[in-house]
Amino acid sequence: MADVVKAALMGFRHMHMFAIHAHLKEREDVEIVAVCEEDLQTRNSLAAEGKIPLSHTSFEDMLGSVDFDLLVVGDVFARRGALIRSALEAGKHVLSDKPICTDLGDLAEIEALSERHSLIVGAALDLKDCGAFLRTRELIRSGTIGTIHAVGFSGQHPLLRDSRPGWYFEGGNHGGTINDIAIHAVDILQWITGRGFGAVLAARSWNAGVAAHPRFHNAAQLMLVMDGGCGVIGDVSYISPDGFGYTLPQYWRLNFWGDRGMIESGFNLRKVRLYRSESDTAEEIEPQPDRSGGYLEDLLEAIRARQCSFNASLFSATEVCLKAQEAADRGVSGIPLS
Numbered sequence: 001m002a003d004v005v006k007a008a009l010m011g012f013r014h015m016h017m018f019a020i021h022a023h024l025k026e027r028e029d030v031e032i033v034a035v036c037e038e039d040l041q042t043r044n045s046l047a048a049e050g051k052i053p054l055s056h057t058s059f060e061d062m063l064g065s066v067d068f069d070l071l072v073v074g075d076v077f078a079r080r081g082a083l084i085r086s087a088l089e090a091g092k093h094v095l096s097d098k099p100i101c102t103d104l105g106d107l108a109e110i111e112a113l114s115e116r117h118s119l120i121v122g123a124a125l126d127l128k129d130c131g132a133f134l135r136t137r138e139l140i141r142s143g144t145i146g147t148i149h150a151v152g153f154s155g156q157h158p159l160l161r162d163s164r165p166g167w168y169f170e171g172g173n174h175g176g177t178i179n180d181i182a183i184h185a186v187d188i189l190q191w192i193t194g195r196g197f198g199a200v201l202a203a204r205s206w207n208a209g210v211a212a213h214p215r216f217h218n219a220a221q222l223m224l225v226m227d228g229g230c231g232v233i234g235d236v237s238y239i240s241p242d243g244f245g246y247t248l249p250q251y252w253r254l255n256f257w258g259d260r261g262m263i264e265s266g267f268n269l270r271k272v273r274l275y276r277s278e279s280d281t282a283e284e285i286e287p288q289p290d291r292s293g294g295y296l297e298d299l300l301e302a303i304r305a306r307q308c309s310f311n312a313s314l315f316s317a318t319e320v321c322l323k324a325q326e327a328a329d330r331g332v333s334g335i336p337l338s
Contacts, residue, residue, distance in 0.1 A: 081106030
């Protein structure tokens with residue numbers, strides 16, 4: 001493969017794709033060679049805005065006629081698994097908006113195909129590019145608060161129903177709020193602590209006040225166990241007040257309790273707060289610089305190195321979220337993880 005990675009984009013059904021497209025456009029080592037949107041309403045919207053020129057209206061046509069290295073996926077959640085499988089079968093690497101799929105069967109096939117063809121699969125999980133979490137990882141990996149025994153996280157989002165894609169509320173397209181949002185938390189907790197997950201203890205999702213869409217579960221909570229017995233409790237609901245957007249301090253706020261202290265950090269917190277066991281005064285620590293587009297940089301490095309071990313953390317995080325979603329949907333508990 002040449003030094004320049006040729007990228008083809010499939011689907012702009014979620015707003016995240018605009019940020020991904022912008023990161024791709026910024027890079028000199030990436031060339032966008034094709035853009036496909038099959039949904040007529042979305043095509044009309046893109047044409048009216050005039051920001052994303054389309055080259056194809058059929059994914060199959062684009063896959064069969066365009067020479068490219070990397071497929072970037074942003075279709076509705078439930079369709080992503082099939083698109084990724086097709087790309088891997090055609091020998092293409094993949095970058096997807098999250099989640100990469102909504103079905104454990106799809107995940108198993110994606111894992112098998114990526115391994116069989118030595119291909120990279122990544123997702124736009126950008127919390128790892130946040131300076132506060134980069135600093136948190138440094139502190140925890142250096143043993144500042146010792147062994148981690150408990151983690152609590154809040155990842156509440158505003159629903160912003162009028163601007164949320166309509167397919168969120170259609171049966172079979174969304175796949176569940178836990179799988180939608182919790183992937184960020186599970187991914188970053190693996191990355192910060194260096195631990196995997198052993199079990200889904202419990203999970204629940206429910207409709208919290210969205211009367212117009214009674215089958216849409218906008219509220220969700222889960223309880224997990226990490227390797228070594230560390231307990232994790234989180235909330236990933238769409239119940240944050242709309243007027244504040246994504247600015248509340250509770251938006252991606254992480255608390256870590258260790259045997260030598262506690263760390264609090266958050267996407268909207270200016271400092272990382274460290275509470276040492278031997279002190280009665282909190283330390284406020286400057287975050288590291290943000291690493292905008294870092295997830296894309298890491299993916300491209302893995303592609304060039306054919307470093308297929310890159311896929312493991314995404315696949316494990318996706319399994320956790322899909323099984324937690326299954327626990328909530330079926331009302332079961334105590335699901336082991338591989």
